[in-house]
Amino acid sequence: MTELELLRLIDPGENIRTEFKRLVHSPEKIAKSLTAFANTEGGTILVGVDDDKRIVGIASEKETTEIIYEAATLFCDPQVPFEVGVAEFRGRDVLIVIVEESDHKPHHHLSETRDQKTFKKQTERKVYVRSGSRNTVASKEVAKLMASERKELRFSYGENEKMLLRYLDAYQRITLHEFSHLVNISHRRASRILIALVRAGVIRIHTEGKNDYYTLAYR
Numbered sequence: 362m363t364e365l366e367l368l369r370l371i372d373p374g375e376n377i378r379t380e381f382k383r384l385v386h387s388p389e390k391i392a393k394s395l396t397a398f399a400n401t402e403g404g405t406i407l408v409g410v411d412d413d414k415r416i417v418g419i420a421s422e423k424e425t426t427e428i429i430y431e432a433a434t435l436f437c438d439p440q441v442p443f444e445v446g447v448a449e450f451r452g453r454d455v456l457i458v459i460v461e462e463s464d465h466k467p468h469h470h471l472s473e474t475r476d477q478k479t480f481k482k483q484t485e486r487k488v489y490v491r492s493g494s495r496n497t498v499a500s501k502e503v504a505k506l507m508a509s510e511r512k513e514l515r516f517s518y519g520e521n522e523k524m525l526l527r528y529l530d531a532y533q534r535i536t537l538h539e540f541s542h543l544v545n546i547s548h549r550r551a552s553r554i555l556i557a558l559v560r561a562g563v564i565r566i567h568t569e570g571k572n573d574y575y576t577l578a579y580r
Contacts (some may be wrong), residue, residue: 362446362448362457363448364448364449364450364451366448367407367416367448367450367455368450370405370407371407371410371414371416372414374414374494375412375494376493376494377401377402377404377491377492377493377494378398378402378403378404378405378491379404379405379407379494380394380398380404380405380406380407380494381406381407381410381411381412381414382394382406382407382408382409382410383409383410383411383412383417384408384409384419384420384425385408385425385428385429386428387428388428388429388431388432388435388436389432389436389471389472391406391428391429391432392432392433392435392436392437392441392470392471393470393489393496394406394489394496395429395432395433395437395441395443395458395460395468396437396441396468396469396470396488396489397489397490397491397496397497398441398460398462398491399437399441399460399461399462399463399466399468400463400466400467400468400488400489400490400491400499400507401462401490401491402462402491403459403460403461403462403463404459404460404491405457405458405459405460406457406458406460407455407456407457407458408425408429408455408456408457408458409453409454409455409456410455416450416451416453416455417453418450418452418453418454418455419454419455419456422447422454422456425456426445426456429443429445429456429458435471436470436471436472437468437469437470437471438468438469438471438486439465439468441460441463441468442460442461442463443458443459443460444458444459445457445458445459446459464511465511466507466508466510466511467488467499467504467507467508468488469486469487469488470486470487470488470489471484471485471486472484472485472487473485488503488504488507490503492568499568500568500571500572500573502537502552502555502556502566502573503566503568503573505552505556506556506559506560506566509556509557509560510560514557514560514561515557516554516557516558516560516561520544521544521546521554522554522558524543524544525540525543525544525554525555525558525564526563526577528540528543529564529575529576529577530577533576533577534567534574534575534576535574535575536572536573536574536575537551537552537555537573537575540554540555540575555575559575562578563577563578564576564577564578565577565578
């Protein structure tokens with residue numbers, strides 16, 4: 362990557378496909394970014410660039426790459442493939458970490474915590490996605506949707522689906538709980554129907570805070 366190409370990548374600032382890191386010292390922390398990019402649209406992490414776009418450079422390409430490798434292999438499940446390169450700007454090296462959108466979603470971020478009651482060590486698994494310039498925890502429904510994309514799409518168009526579409530046509534949005542109550546089925550079955558219709562392009566899933574809701578895709 363040339364100096365001009367590097368500056369063009371930095372100029373728009375951080376976004377859904379670009380993240381700046383002044384330095385990387387914690388494999389567990391950078392693993393959040395690796396999983397988020399892999400679970401969303403892919404993207405580029407520029408190590409040696411400050412949040413205000415200043416190019417500060419890295420001290421050691423080898424050490425930084427080793428931390429990224431440790432993050433991808435030990436704190437991501439499944440492991441996140443990545444490529445690295447180096448761009449030089451006025452004597453300062455910037456490590457370029459490229460992560461492609463994955464065909465094996467969802468990638469979980471692994472972290473070690475302690476049970477609040479027993480104080481025993483346990484592994485916490487979270488699914489991160491990119492939301493604008495931030496890494497955010499995906500809801501259970503979004504994670505289920507990712508996992509379902511590896512399977513063959515099958516769905517029927519029965520009374521439950523018809524009632525859902527009539528409801529959305531009248532009220533614009535619905536939650537999993539509301540749909541479950543509307544057609545009097547379990548949350549698990551309601552979730553399968555909603556996810557199948559999202560995959561079919563009939564409805565869309567939206568995340569608002571910690572909650573999901575669904576709307577018609579063609580409105």
